[in-house]
Amino acid sequence: MEIVLSKIISDIKRMEDKLSSKMLKTVDEAYQMLLYLQELLYTVKTKVLQTGFVNGAQEIDFFKNIKPQIMGKLIYYNKVFRIEIACPVSNGKLYNSYYESQLRKLKSEYIETICHEDFYRYYRAGRSDRDEVYFRLGQINYHDGLKSGVFEIDLGFSTYYDNKIARIIANELLYTYLVTKIDPENSPDSIIVDKNATKDISWTNSQNALIELIYAIYASASVSHGEISIRKLALIFQVLFKIPLNDIHHAFHRMKTRAGSRTAFLDQLKAALEEYMDKDLSY
Template sequence: MIKIAFYKGLLIDINQKEQQFSATGGDVVLQSSDMIVHLHETLHRLREYLLGLKSVTNQEEIELFKEVKPQVLGKLIFYNEVYRIETSCPFSEGKMYIKYFSGQLKLLKKNSRLYRDNEFFRYYRSGRSDRDGEYFVRGQLHHFTGLNSFYFETDPNFSTYYDHLLARIIAHELLYAFLLTRIDPETRSTSLSVIPDELRWTGTKNALIELIYALYIAGVISNGKIGLRKITLIFQSIFKTPLGDVHHAFHRMKDRSGKRTLFIDQLKDSLEHYMDKSL
């Protein structure tokens, strides 16, 4: 049986390492290199742990290959791309610098079309779970469906094919956000040095995502002319908290039983309680 605390601990460790980098700033190339090593080791630990188990239920496999491995592998792919892009950039500032990263963003958008219109992508975006047993349990593939050739190079004991696709989607979303910070002068010029180091988001990530969506949907930031991705980037920078795939997290909130706006309701209750005390 999989111990949930084990792989949740791995994800917490990754987030803490990212927060350290975010707080200290520094060389992106060196940080990416360090994260590549750390994530590769984490992926190896995850594989060894899984293969060492005597038995695993389908539900445990689904949680592992849907919620855990894609996050680790997705970030590994992301940091590897950041390292490649940054070390290939021939400029440090100016119009040619922005042009270089704009070109990388166009290339990313072009490549994303390869999976953006397929059935699995729509399934993932919708937040569905009815086909999880088909997508995230090992040994469910039929080769005659026409697989991407990368599958034949993966370890069938540590892959369901679709966990790799999901990791690539996550990596593309992270890379898209990163490239925006490189081509947007306003975002790029934002210095974390003016933000107090002790400023941290101490609530849950889902709470922050709920708040971001509420502000975005209400259109109260820049009269609604600023996109969700940029708002997310700003909040991540301010609170030094990587949020990962906010779209997927939001779709999961929509399936909550009972109150779906837990954090917004909590804010309302806290504020009204404070107002009552102040009378």
């Protein structure tokens, strides 16, 4: 049996991009991803149960790297779906208050159930010396005082710790999602840069121009080799320039169908740079 991590990640990303291009509401996009990932997990599980693993290294790779990527995204999109269907309003103070409360709940869960565990430090340190214990089937040691969730897992398709990694991945994705939903300028939880160092920095062109730039960077895989979501990339620019971008997917769709150049801002950038280069040569 061979399941390649890079293919799993690229397949998931391709589905995310496909749904984003359809301009679905967040709740509908989350629901469609939930169905897709559930089917993907079932397909992978069937393959694993039918063929097994060639050796211990392949088994460890699957439960440490591959399954948590699928399960983590599945948990994440399920949480997004639940959050979105319960949101009382579409804007205003109550809207912000709702997402801030969800963010506080996420932080509390992280403190209570994740960050103080030895396994979390093991995983974060990138260690591999206990992989044989954590990521091989049938190695669960109940003397460790594990939480009751261990009795709910399928012991033929889980080592217990693969689920823990999945929840770490899901929580990190959910944190980014919630921060994005809150106005970056007013939210105390959205600081990823020093505000004092960037207080005089502002975006002075249009929002559409910034969205065009963000999508160009995303499409060219210029940040993190393309392993960053469009939402997270947009968040970085929102926080840096203290500007809300609202629904970037709808804005991007309008760009694709607008008259004239579809890359008006990038054309403008190219012309401005060439003019600057010509001016510099004249000195």
